[in-house]
Amino acid sequence: xxxxxxxxxxxxxxxxxxxxxxxxxxxxxxxxxxxxxxxxxxxxxxxxxxxxxxxxxxxxxxxxxxxxxxxxxxxxxxxxxxxxxxxxxxxxxxxxxxxxxxxxxxxxxxxxxxxxxxxxxxxxxxxxxxxxxxxxxxxxxxxxxxxxxxxxxxxxxxxxxxxxxxxxxxxxxxxxxxxxxxxxxxxxxxxxxxxxxxxxxxxxxxxxxxxxxxxxxxxxxxxxxxxxxxxxxxxxxxxx
Amino acid sequence: xxxxxxxxxxxxxxxxxxxxxxxxxxxxxxxxxxxxxxxxxxxxxxxxxxxxxxxxxxxxxxxxxxxxxxxxxxxxxxxxxxxxxxxxxxxxxxxxxxxxxxxxxxxxxxxxxxxxxxxxxxxxxxxxxxxxxxxxxxxxxxxxxxxxxxxxxxxxxxxxxxxxxxxxxxxxxxxxxxxxxxxxxxxxxxxxxxxxxxxxxxxxxxxxxxxxxxxxxxxxxxxxxxxxxxxxxxxxxxxx
Amino acid sequence: xxxxxxxxxxxxxxxxxxxxxxxxxxxxxxxxxxxxxxxxxxxxxxxxxxxxxxxxxxxxxxxxxxxxxxxxxxxxxxxxxxxxxxxxxxxxxxxxxxxxxxxxxxxxxxxxxxxxxxxxxxxxxxxxxxxxxxxxxxxxxxxxxxxxxxxxxxxxxxxxxxxxxxxxxxxxxxxxxxxxxxxxxxxxxxxxxxxxxxxxxxxxxxxxxxxxxxxxxxxxxxxxxxxxxxxxxxxxxxxx
Amino acid sequence: xxxxxxxxxxxxxxxxxxxxxxxxxxxxxxxxxxxxxxxxxxxxxxxxxxxxxxxxxxxxxxxxxxxxxxxxxxxxxxxxxxxxxxxxxxxxxxxxxxxxxxxxxxxxxxxxxxxxxxxxxxxxxxxxxxxxxxxxxxxxxxxxxxxxxxxxxxxxxxxxxxxxxxxxxxxxxxxxxxxxxxxxxxxxxxxxxxxxxxxxxxxxxxxxxxxxxxxxxxxxxxxxxxxxxxxxxxxxxxxx
Numbered sequence: 001x002x003x004x005x006x007x008x009x010x011x012x013x014x015x016x017x018x019x020x021x022x023x024x025x026x027x028x029x030x031x032x033x034x035x036x037x038x039x040x041x042x043x044x045x046x047x048x049x050x051x052x053x054x055x056x057x058x059x060x061x062x063x064x065x066x067x068x069x070x071x072x073x074x075x076x077x078x079x080x081x082x083x084x085x086x087x088x089x090x091x092x093x094x095x096x097x098x099x100x101x102x103x104x105x106x107x108x109x110x111x112x113x114x115x116x117x118x119x120x121x122x123x124x125x126x127x128x129x130x131x132x133x134x135x136x137x138x139x140x141x142x143x144x145x146x147x148x149x150x151x152x153x154x155x156x157x158x159x160x161x162x163x164x165x166x167x168x169x170x171x172x173x174x175x176x177x178x179x180x181x182x183x184x185x186x187x188x189x190x191x192x193x194x195x196x197x198x199x200x201x202x203x204x205x206x207x208x209x210x211x212x213x214x215x216x217x218x219x220x221x222x223x224x225x226x227x228x229x230x231x232x233x234x235x236x237x238x239x240x
Numbered sequence: 241x242x243x244x245x246x247x248x249x250x251x252x253x254x255x256x257x258x259x260x261x262x263x264x265x266x267x268x269x270x271x272x273x274x275x276x277x278x279x280x281x282x283x284x285x286x287x288x289x290x291x292x293x294x295x296x297x298x299x300x301x302x303x304x305x306x307x308x309x310x311x312x313x314x315x316x317x318x319x320x321x322x323x324x325x326x327x328x329x330x331x332x333x334x335x336x337x338x339x340x341x342x343x344x345x346x347x348x349x350x351x352x353x354x355x356x357x358x359x360x361x362x363x364x365x366x367x368x369x370x371x372x373x374x375x376x377x378x379x380x381x382x383x384x385x386x387x388x389x390x391x392x393x394x395x396x397x398x399x400x401x402x403x404x405x406x407x408x409x410x411x412x413x414x415x416x417x418x419x420x421x422x423x424x425x426x427x428x429x430x431x432x433x434x435x436x437x438x439x440x441x442x443x444x445x446x447x448x449x450x451x452x453x454x455x456x457x458x459x460x461x462x463x464x465x466x467x468x469x470x471x472x473x474x475x476x477x478x479x480x
Numbered sequence: 481x482x483x484x485x486x487x488x489x490x491x492x493x494x495x496x497x498x499x500x501x502x503x504x505x506x507x508x509x510x511x512x513x514x515x516x517x518x519x520x521x522x523x524x525x526x527x528x529x530x531x532x533x534x535x536x537x538x539x540x541x542x543x544x545x546x547x548x549x550x551x552x553x554x555x556x557x558x559x560x561x562x563x564x565x566x567x568x569x570x571x572x573x574x575x576x577x578x579x580x581x582x583x584x585x586x587x588x589x590x591x592x593x594x595x596x597x598x599x600x601x602x603x604x605x606x607x608x609x610x611x612x613x614x615x616x617x618x619x620x621x622x623x624x625x626x627x628x629x630x631x632x633x634x635x636x637x638x639x640x641x642x643x644x645x646x647x648x649x650x651x652x653x654x655x656x657x658x659x660x661x662x663x664x665x666x667x668x669x670x671x672x673x674x675x676x677x678x679x680x681x682x683x684x685x686x687x688x689x690x691x692x693x694x695x696x697x698x699x700x701x702x703x704x705x706x707x708x709x710x711x712x713x714x715x716x717x718x719x720x
Numbered sequence: 721x722x723x724x725x726x727x728x729x730x731x732x733x734x735x736x737x738x739x740x741x742x743x744x745x746x747x748x749x750x751x752x753x754x755x756x757x758x759x760x761x762x763x764x765x766x767x768x769x770x771x772x773x774x775x776x777x778x779x780x781x782x783x784x785x786x787x788x789x790x791x792x793x794x795x796x797x798x799x800x801x802x803x804x805x806x807x808x809x810x811x812x813x814x815x816x817x818x819x820x821x822x823x824x825x826x827x828x829x830x831x832x833x834x835x836x837x838x839x840x841x842x843x844x845x846x847x848x849x850x851x852x853x854x855x856x857x858x859x860x861x862x863x864x865x866x867x868x869x870x871x872x873x874x875x876x877x878x879x880x881x882x883x884x885x886x887x888x889x890x891x892x893x894x895x896x897x898x899x900x901x902x903x904x905x906x907x908x909x910x911x912x913x914x915x916x917x918x919x920x921x922x923x924x925x926x927x928x929x930x931x932x933x934x935x936x937x938x939x940x941x942x943x944x945x946x947x948x949x950x951x952x953x954x955x956x957x958x959x960x
Contacts, residue, residue, distance in 0.1 A: 028470040029360065029463075048462065050470035075462065102429065105358050106437035109444040118825050118887050119862035120749065139449025141457040142359035167358050167446050189822065195436055196915055197826035204829040206887050209859025217861040222768065222795065223749075230748040230770035268710040269600065269703075288702065290710035315702065342669065345598050346677035349684040379689025381697040382599035407598050407686050435676055508950040509840065509943075528942065530950035555942065582909065585838050586917035589924040619929025621937040622839035647838050647926050675916055 005037045009177070010059050013044055015232055016181050020097065021052035022235040025184050030099040030169070032184075033083040034177045036061065043087055043096075047074035064088050065147065078145045085150025086157065086173060093173040095180035098144075100169035103191035108164045112198070114191055116206045121190035122214035123183045124162045124172075131156035132166040142168050162187050178228045179219060185231070245277050249417070250299050253284055255472055256421050260337065261292035262475040265424050270339040270409070272424075273323040274417045276301065283327055283336075287314035304328050305387065318385045325390025326397065326413060333413040335420035338384075340409035343431035348404045352438070354431055356446045361430035362454035363423045364402045364412075371396035372406040382408050402427050418468045419459060425471070485517050489657070490539050493524055495712055496661050500577065501532035502715040505664050510579040510649070512664075513563040514657045516541065523567055523576075527554035544568050545627065558625045565630025566637065566653060573653040575660035578624075580649035583671035588644045592678070594671055596686045601670030602694035603663045604642045604652075611636035612646040622648050642667050658708045659699060665711070725757050729897070730779050733764055735952055736901050740817065741772035742955040745904050750819040750889065752904075753803040754897045756781065763807055763816075767794035784808050785867065798865045805870025806877065806893060813893040815900035818864075820889035823911035828884045832918070834911055836926045841910035842934035843903045844882045844892075851876035852886040862888050882907050898948045899939060905951070 013034050020026040028050045036042035041064055046054040060076060061069040064084040068076060083096045107114040107128070114128045131153045133140050144150055144165075153171065157163040161183050162172045172187055174180030197203055206214070217223060253274050260266040268290045276282035281304055286294040300316060301309040304324040308316060323336045347354040347368070354368045371393045373380050384390055384405075393411065397403040401423050402412045412427055414420030437443055446454070457463060493514050500506040508530045516522035521544055526534040540556060541549040544564040548556060563576045587594040587608070594608045611633045613620050624630055624645075633651065637643040641663050642652045652667055654660030677683055686694070697703060733754050740746040748770045756762035761784055766774040780796060781789040784804040788796060803816045827834040827848070834848045851873045853860050864870055864885075873891065877883040881903050882892045892907055894900030917923055926934070937943060 028467040048466055050466060050473075052470060053473050100358065100360065102433060103436070105433055106440050109357055109437060110440040110442065112440040117829055118820065118889075120820065122862075134447070134450075139447055139453060141453040142362075142446075142450055143457065166444070167450070169358075193822060193825055195439065196823070197829060198439060199915065199918060200826050200830040200832040202830065204886070206862075207854070207859055210854075210862055210887070213859060213861040217863065226768055226770060227748040230772060233770075233773050268707040288706055290706060290713075292710060293713050340598065340600065342673060343676070345673055346680050349597055349677060350680040350682065352680040374687070379687055379693060381693040382602075382686075382690055383697065406684065407690070409598075435679065438679060508947040528946055530946060530953075532950060533953050580838065580840065582913060583916070585913055586920050589837055589917060590920040590922065592920040614927070614930075619927055619933060621933040622842075622926075622930055623937065646924070647930070649838075675919065678919060 009034055009037050010044060010056060012177050013059060014054060014056055015235065015237060016177050017046060017051035017054040018235040018237070019181055019231040020099065020184060021050070023185050023188070023231065025097070025101045025188050026051045026099045030097070031077050031079070032097040032177075032180065033080075033095065035087055035094040040091070042069065043083055045077065045080055045083060048077050079143050081147050081150035082144040082153060082171060085147055085154040086171065089151070089154040089157075090173065092175060095174050095177040097172045097180050097184045098169065099172075099184060101184075101188040101191065103188050103195060104164065104170050106195065107191060108166045108168065108170075112194070114164065114187075114194060116211050117190055117193050117197060117203060119206065119210070119214045120218065121186045121193070122206060122211045123179075123218050124187045124190060125160045126208055126211050127160065128162050128164055129156050129158060129160055130164045130166060134166070175219070176224070178224050181231065182218070182224060182227055249274055249277050250284060250296060252417050253299060254294060254296055255475065255477060256335075256417050257286060257291035257294040258475040258477070259421055259471045260339065260424060261290070263425050263428070263471065265337070265341045265428050266291045266339045270337070271317050271319070272337040272417075272420070273320075273335065275327055275334040280331070282309065283323055285317065285320055285323060288317050319383050321387050321390035322384040322393060322411060325387055325394040326411065329391070329394040329397075330413065332415060335414050335417040337412045337420050337424045338409065339412075339424060341424075341428040341431065343428050343435060344404065344410050346435065347431060348406045348408065348410075352434070354404065354427075354434060356451055357430055357433050357437060357443060359446065359450070359454045360458065361426045361433070362446060362451045363419075363458050364427045364430060365400045366448055366451050367400065368402050368404055369396050369398060369400060370404040370406060374406070415459070416464070418464050421471065422458070422464060422467055489514055489517050490524060490536060492657050493539060494534060494536055495715065495717060496575075496657050497526060497531035497534035498715040498717070499661055499711045500579065500664060501530070503665050503668070503711065505577070505581045505668050506531045506579045510577070511557050511559070512577040512657075512660070513575065515567055515574040520571070522549065523563055525557065525560055525563060528557050559623050561627050561630035562624040562633060562651060565627055565634040566651065569631070569634040569637075570653065572655060575654050575657040577652045577660050577664045578649065579652075579664060581664075581668040581671065583668050583675060584644065584650050586675065587671060588646045588648065588650075592674070594644065594667075594674060596691055597670055597673050597677060597683060599686065599690070599694045600698065601666045601673070602686060602691045603659075603698050604667045604670060605640045606688055606691050607640065608642050608644055609636050609638060609640055610644045610646060614646070655699070656704070658704050661711065662698070662704060662707055729754055729757050730764060730776060732897050733779060734774060734776055735955065735957060736815075736897050737766060737771035737774035738955040738957070739901055739951040740819065740904060741770070743905050743908070743951065745817070745821045745908050746771045746819045750817070751797050751799070752817040752897075752900065753815065755807055755814040760811070762789065763803055765797065765800055765803060768797050799863050801867050801870035802864040802873060802891060805867055805874040806891065809871070809874040809877075810893065812895060815894050815897040817892045817900050817904045818889065819892075819904060821904070821908040821911065823908050823915060824884065824890050826915065827911060828886045828888065828890075832914070834884065834907075834914060836931055837910055837913050837917060837923060839926065839930070839934045840938065841906045841913070842926060842931045843899075843938050844907045844910060845880045846928055846931050847880065848882050848884055849876050849878060849880060850884045850886060854886070895939070896944070898944050901951065902938070902944060902947055
């Protein structure tokens with residue numbers, strides 16, 4: 001594991017922050033993390049700051065329990081427990097996003113399922129589970145601000161790439177940072193699509209077979225690179 | 241009370257104008273004021289100008305009755321009565337916005353309540369009262385252009401952070417300027433969310449307990465600073 | 481009548497083109513004209529070009545019959561007949577816009593009336609008549625491309641500030657260029673609002689008395705200047 | 721056939737890529753091709769790259785079977801079969817776009833027809849056929865990634881200017897590149913309009929006669945040039 005690898009991971013994490021801001025997935029609140037390529041028991045996450053303005057100097061390293069390795073007085077996100085708990089539960093996951101994308105929220109407060117309606121959304125998975133803090137924790141400030149809530153959410157997520165949080169937002173995961181970003185964007189796009197299409201009548205969703213094959217294709221190196229290059233350019237970093 | 245404090249308040253007021261324009265809360269009409277940190281019986285408000293182009297030289301000082309302290313021939317907003325009346329009625333309020341955010345308007349002309357549907361909107365309060373000029377004042381030009389209407393509106397607002405004006409818009413208040421801006425933006429966001437979600441069926445709103453705890457958390461210094469830094473950057477003043 | 485007056489009118493007409501493009505009222509097709517301040521039987525209108533890129537050199541002068549005064553080989557809009565016919569029928573009108581603002585179009589192909597739902601929209605008038613080319617002219621290319629169609633449309637417009645064209649768009653008029661621009665923008669805004677609000681149930685429109693008083697207020701010099709200054713800045717001409 | 725003609729075609733193809741990105745028709749996936757003006761059995765298409773960042777050096781030449789003439793190691797789009805198959809079937813077609821414009825997608829998964837609701841949309845044709853990969857090919861990765869699927873899609877397209885792909889997107893064709901771009905943009909605009917208007921009740925679509933006459937007018941050199949100049953300027957190439 002070279003220093004170059006870590007540096008690359010951190011630069012990509014800054015880009016991921018900017019991309020998720022540019023694409024309207026994350027606004028003033030929400031975050032994105034990446035598991036350390038040097039140590040699977042560590043992850044990187046910005047200090048408490050809006051993704052649109054996150055920079056290299058904002059990135060902090062944490063243990064999976066959420067302890068800062070070298071805090072330097074920087075204030076971490078209250079909800080970092082969410083990241084640690086998912087990294088503990090899912091060894092296949094190397095990146096996590098948490099967002100309040102507006103189009104996704106209606107599916108957290110109604111009974112309408114958020115299933116892939118077009119091919120690009122296959123990556124969100126066949127079913128998107130819903131986590132509600134109320135049954136287990138009662139009235140709260142709605143944040144996933146300790147490991148108990150983090151574990152509960154990770155359990156609801158199960159083996160899926162995405163989960164909804166009632167009255168709050170969503171989490172998205174991926175085998176790579178690029179994949180988690182891709183999943184987050186298309187979760188939002190699919191939600192917008194379902195909201196628009198439901199007015200027209202009964203919807204024909206993708207079949208499980210289509211979701212499987214299309215998801216595999218979209219997670220390929222070729223598709224991921226093409227999308228990432230586009231998102232980087234749109235976020236104002238053309239040529240990076 | 242130093243001159244620096246006033247200068248800081250005025251600079252923040254200019255930023256608040258620009259932010260509310262950038263976020264689509266206020267367009268050509270609408271305004272934002274702050275109570276003077278030097279004198280609770282005075283407030284600052286721009287001359288009659290669209291918030292997107294308000295500058296330091298546009299800010300005027302008023303008595304709560306709406307008299308300009310040093311007008312210099314600048315034309316004030318016709319609706320400044322709204323600000324004065326609220327500052328009279330609410331000693332806890334140090335900033336007021338008045339806007340016509342489009343998403344909020346449907347809730348002023350129908351029976352559908354505008355209640356917090358996601359955690360960020362807790363700050364708008366559990367219920368948003370509606371003020372209608374018609375019963376008390378009959379046909380008008382719809383403006384809150386004298387203290388009688390201002391007092392009537394302040395009475396409808398009561399102890400809430402927000403109120404709707406029928407066929408017109410809304411007022412939002414806060415203990416600080418940043419808080420009033422935050423409340424205004426999330427009132428708009430929540431309205432957009434309810435409009436989108438209602439198509440899907442019955443909605444599960446936040447509980448009163450969740451609204452209370454989440455609102456407290458969002459009004460904290462940490463959350464307010466994070467959001468303000470983001471809004472300032474988006475309004476083109478990165479680094480201020 | 482000085483040359484300065486004409487020059488001012490032409491500069492404002494260029495701004496009006498850019499503003500209507502910036503505000504999403506007019507896209508690649510649509511236009512705006514102003515009656516000549518030097519001769520009520522003449523009007524100014526761009527050559528056939530999208531408003532977003534119209535410049536001073538594009539402005540042509542026409543007789544009310546649509547003859548170019550000094551064409552210089554420039555190709556005029558096919559639909560200029562619409563402008564001439566309205567100027568003939570309405571001596572109180574000094575500016576005309578024709579647009580296909582998307583939000584307005586649903587009201588041209590359904591039975592839902594487009595009435596002022598919020599105070600800013602009072603300027604569109606209490607009722608917005610619909611002109612349909614089909615009964616009088618049968619199948620056409622949908623353009624108002626001769627004076628016969630122009631007169632028919634002007635008749636449908638009557639004394640109103642706005643009219644709808646079935647499957648096509650709208651015309652808006654004003655006593656001044658600024659007013660016609662203002663009416664056009666708020667016609668679009670009101671249409672968007674009705675589209676959003678109708679999902680929530682029965683709508684409470686403004687009363688005729690409110691429409692009258694608010695419209696008078698909004699057509700005042702003060703309100704018009706404030707809005708124009710804002711629109712000019714947004715169109716990228718801050719300080720003009 | 722001069723080299724200049726080819727160069728012009730390639731420059732216009734780059735512009736077409738940028739325009740379709742700017743207008744929100746194509747995002748990270750989707751593409752646009754043009755038949756070679758030098759050889760009707762060849763077409764030009766970018767290498768596998770998002771249209772927003774396509775440049776001259778990305779353009780490749782293909783046989784109608786999808787073989788690269790001078791690949792230089794550049795990776796082609798997996799779905800180029802779609803372009804070749806349409807060029808084979810339609811000698812009148814000189815340009816093809818494939819996109820996932822969000823507004824169009826609801827019409828691919830419901831029974832609601834996508835018919836011209838306003839005059840600008842006449843160019844999409846009276847009926848828009850739907851191609852579904854499922855009956856003929858079963859579960860797939862949803863891509864038109866071989867000639868068998870390309871031929872099947874071309875058959876569904878028939879003599880129409882547009883076709884829908886279930887759970888995927890659309891194809892649009894034109895006698896010229898500019899026309900295919902124009903059709904693509906107005907297919908999206910019409911879809912947005914139908915989505916908005918359907919809430920209001922029964923819709924009055926254009927008559928077949930109106931579609932015919934208006935489509936002819938819009939495909940004229942004058943209308944095409946006016947629109948293209950506008951789209952080029954909006955895509956940031958003012959003056960090209």
